[in-house]
Amino acid sequence: MLMLQKELDQSPDYLKDFVHHKLTQEFSPHTINEYLKNYRLFFNWALSEHILPDLSPCSLESLTAYKMNLYKSHLLSREKYGPPSDTYKGTLSKPTIQRHLTALKVLFTYLSTSYDNAQERPYLSHNPMNGVENVKEYQTLQARADAIEEQLFLGQETHDYLQFIDEEYGQTLTPQALKFFKRDKERDLAINALILASGLRLSEVVNLNLDELSFEKNRAYVTRKGNKKDSVRIAAFGMTYLARYLEVRTLNYPGAIDTTALFITTYKGQAKRMTGNAIEKMVAKYSKxxxxxxxxxxxRHTLATNLFKSSKDLLLTSQQLGHSSAGQTTALYIHIDNDATMDALNLL
Structure with a gap:
């Protein structure tokens, strides 16, 4: 909620009303915060391209489907970069662009139809997103599965990856870098192992607290999308790495005893909850x-694929991931696990 408040501090009233409306609909703060990040990118573009003179409701009235499609074109051609030191990494993926468009559709639907605001009437007379089509995905599930499989650490490779961090990664570092690695190794191993052993989302890992972990039941108690409480099972190997981390948590991070956050870092002598961005950079570093x-x-995909390969149970896999139904996303793991198809073809 603190991150959400920071994002709202400099926002127009209609965005504050929008957030209040979504919170009453039990949208998770994480989802709303991701929406706000997308809106900031859109508004920055609209101001820089002189599509909007300012961010007042009166100015938003000038938005049309044509102007919104200009933004869609911008997203389709926009270059994607990693951290500042990284080189060009290509254009945004279709799913990423679609998330931007979906966020804007949610906002402008609210602004053009909802009476749930201080003025008790819609902010806008029309919805400029009505003429903006979704981006098309020109891949079958099998093609997506083939592309994703190269980025998964399946079977024994799951444990090889963790062993690499534990025993080999430090050998590549300078003495100064090795000092910080030794401090963070157990924490970083625990985070990687937890996701690989449970399939938790990044936001769920970030928000996990000490008292939401049960070693007796091998479970984590988290808040899923839609603000739903869930009890998530964790494979035994994940609990082993978590136990190792908890043994050194207060020793390695001064002030750790003063925070309930499970995964922490130290900043200016204070223990703070790790951010999603920090975890993303950490995982990228080790996996690369x-x-x-x-x-x-x-x-998370790796856990799901390993679980489906082992169980052949789509519903079980869907439940472990916290999906509301065994839909297309979960069906992707069937296509990654295509051994049965190959066996049948080899019999022809």
């Missing part, structure tokens, strides 16, 4: 050194 740079979301 191991074989291929991946995100925490790909570690």
């Amino acid at each position: 050194a191991f074989r291929v740079e991946v995100s925490p979301h790909k570690l």
Whole structure:
């Protein structure tokens, strides 16, 4: 909620009303915060391109489907960069662009239809997103699965990756870098292992508190999308790494005893909850050194694929991931696990 408040501090009243409306609909603060990040990018573009003179409701009335499609074109051609030291990494993916468009559709639907605001009437007379089509995905599930599989650490490679961090990564570092690695190693191993052993989302890992972890039941108690409480099972190997981290947590991070956050860092002598951005950079660093740079979301994909390969149970896999239904996203893991298809073809 603190991050959400910071994002809102300099926002127009209609965005504050929008957030209040979504919170009453039990949208999670994380989802709303991601929406606000997308809106900031859109408004910065609109101001820099003189599409909007300012961010007042009166100025928003001038937005049309044509202008919104200009932004869609901008997203389709926009270059994607990693951290400042990284080089060009291509254009935004279709799913990323679609998330931007979906966020804008949610906002402008509210602004043009909702009476749930201080003035008790819609802010806008029309919805400029009505003429903006979704981006099309020109890949079958199998093509997506093939592309994703190269970024997964499946089977024994899950444990090889963790062992690499534990025993080999430090050998590549300078003495100064090694000092910080030794401090953070158990924490970083615990985070990687937790996602690989449970399939938790990045936001769920970030927000996890000490008292939401049960070693007796091998579970984490988290708040899923839609603000739903859930009890998530954790594979035994994940609990082992978590136990190792908790043994050194207060020793390695001064002030750790004063915070309930499970995963912490130290900043100016104070223990603070790790951010999602910090975890993403950490996972990218280790995975790139191991074989291929991946995100925490790909570690989640790894768990899901390993679980489906082992169980052949789509509903079980869907429930472990916290999906509301065994839909297309979960069905992706069937296509990654295509051994049965190959066996059948080899019999022809």
